[in-house]
Amino acid sequence: MVTALAAASEVVDPELPFVTIAELGILRAVEERDGRVTVTITPTYTGCPAVSAIRDDVRSALATAGFPDVAVETRLNPPWTTEWISEDGRRKLADAGIAPPQRRPLLTISVRCPRCGSPETEELSRFGSTACTSLWRCRACAEPFPRVKER
Ligand SMILES: [Zn+2]
Known part of the structure; x- marks a missing residue:
């Protein structure tokens, strides 16, 4: 049984498909209440067209893991910062040039x-x-x- 957090953490960035949204620090919170999962994301860049793709990918990843009732919320405050990229994320970015x-x-x-x-x-x-x-x-x-x- 995959947890909602684990399923959401596996979603990759649509523009940088070798790093996950968790590694990029885009994924901020995954909360489960009464069978409904609320996923909070903070986009890396204002107006980044990847946001709607991330939203769809999170929904389908969670549906596959057995969580059909998913709300994806976008939080812009505090704004995303490159400080949120994990060590693994940094290494993968470097490996990709x-x-x-x-x-x-x-x-x-x-x-x-x-x-x-x-x-x-x-x-x-x-x-x-x-x-x-x-x-x-x-x-x-x-x-x-x-x-x-x-x-
Ligand atoms: Zn050089």
Whole structure:
């Protein structure tokens, strides 16, 4: 028997399908009362089009696990922060070539290239392949790479 929390935790991010919404810190709460499951999510990015996909995925994952009565609530306060990404989430982002957000953005000046580790990087575009990433380039190996936007 899979718990509602376990089922919801397995749902992957539609735009970054190698990390779960739990690892990204999107999944905030799973509460079960009188057979009804209420799942609270905080989207990673305002207007991120992934929200409705996450909502549908959570509902179907819970239905499969035996919880047909599911309400998915979106909580915008407090806003999502990159601090909520778990260690596993950070490692998976790095493995996929996406620079994990720094834990302390205010204290970190450079973004390191996920391929060669060089701090000589520059932002090419605020808008990467998804709404939640921006496009960066490494000056050392000239490779472009996506990066999850800071909040
Ligand atoms: Zn590089």
